[in-house]
Amino acid sequence: MRGSKVSTLGYALLGLLAREALTGYELTGRVRERIGFFWGAGHSQIYPELAKLEGAGLVTYEPVAQEGKPDKKIYSITDAGQAALAGWAVTPVEPGPTRDELTLKAYSAWAADSVKAAELFRGEERRHRERLAEYERLQAWMHEEWAEALWDPGTPEFATYATLRRGLGYEREYAEWCGWLAGSLEQR
Amino acid sequence: MRGSKVSTLGYALLGLLAREALTGYELTGRVRERIGFFWGAGHSQIYPELAKLEGAGLVTYEPVAQEGKPDKKIYSITDAGQAALAGWAVTPVEPGPTRDELTLKAYSAWAADSVKAAELFRGEERRHRERLAEYERLQAWMHEEWAEALWDPGTPEFATYATLRRGLGYEREYAEWCGWLAGSLEQR
DNA sequence: TAAGTCATGTAAAAAGTTACATGATTCT
DNA sequence: AGAATCATGTAACTTTTTACATGACTTA
Structure with a gap:
């Protein structure tokens, strides 16, 4: 076993x-x-x-x-x-695909109704901005609560903070992309 | 059926x-x-x-x-x-988790050897920067080759371009995060 | 009285990965 | 001689999701 x-x-x-x-x-x-x-x-x-x-x-x-x-x-x-x-x-990850259904939908959005498509991406933008705001509140909390530990990579607090930073960047980028795409679809 | x-x-x-x-x-x-x-x-x-x-x-x-x-x-x-x-x-996606094994590793990196962990994230940074460069070349090609179509959201070319922009932002953000994390681990 | 929390499991189905199976042609 | 390309499938296994199953206590 x-x-x-x-x-x-x-x-x-x-x-x-x-x-x-x-x-x-x-x-x-x-x-x-x-x-x-x-x-x-x-x-x-x-x-x-x-x-x-x-x-x-x-x-x-x-x-x-x-x-x-x-x-x-x-x-x-x-x-x-x-x-x-x-x-x-510390073992390398094998680079496989990050499955993202929304991007897959974007790939076929040209074949769909552009008004409905714009609504979809506008809604997703909102969702990601809400999450981003949530993560920003969490970040502020961590800075106050864990101040010292955030500088020591040997603490679990640091690791939690590191993943939060990933989430922050991810949501920010995702929201911006959704907004750009929604804008492009609306201009039509 | x-x-x-x-x-x-x-x-x-x-x-x-x-x-x-x-x-x-x-x-x-x-x-x-x-x-x-x-x-x-x-x-x-x-x-x-x-x-x-x-x-x-x-x-x-x-x-x-x-x-x-x-x-x-x-x-x-x-x-x-x-x-x-x-x-x-145009149907909304249900928000499920984006599975990302590397972020999961970051969550436990505090418990591992920090030198090896730094090497892992430095390597991943490189990988994402390479992909980013690839996508930038592709973007330049699309701008030259598909110029007009990139402004019409009703074309498949536009949709392909839209997903590429997602990839561009994703890789850029991911590489930056890996670099930040590797730097933090190296300072220790 | 209905929903939510605490608490642990099993079963069935769907989705995804790895291996098995075959075989000619072309490139290095 | 070995690897890659073209071309289609099945089998076995792992992973993930959804549903079944139970039941007391607490909160709205």
């Missing part, structure tokens, strides 16, 4: 467990809230993945009995898990 | 066939070369998908016998296919 290779989702979960011990339920929330911008998974994928990680010795769990609520399992990362995560984090 | 719903890949193929009639083999190349930046599929996914589209009446094919080479099927989009594509292109 030790040799079975870990999926990307497995490493995503290890990355969350390297920061704090969590239940499968909490992990489901963390995946959505903390890394939901660049990875996703529902609980039906997470519970089996945790079982695999446990079988591979990368995580352990402590069962906790509860009253009025179902019992739970608090998962924590093991030393082997920590080592696996550290190794994976 | 008419009611079976079309996958995103199906619409990607329709988008390519709306421009020119192609064989499955050629489509495999077009997916890689033309829309490979924002969507991907290998031939083993494309051939069955074409059969589905044909069953749904969205494409037709003409069999062509060849000597010295295997026979081929030239697929073209039908009126129903054109209508389905036009409808899909």
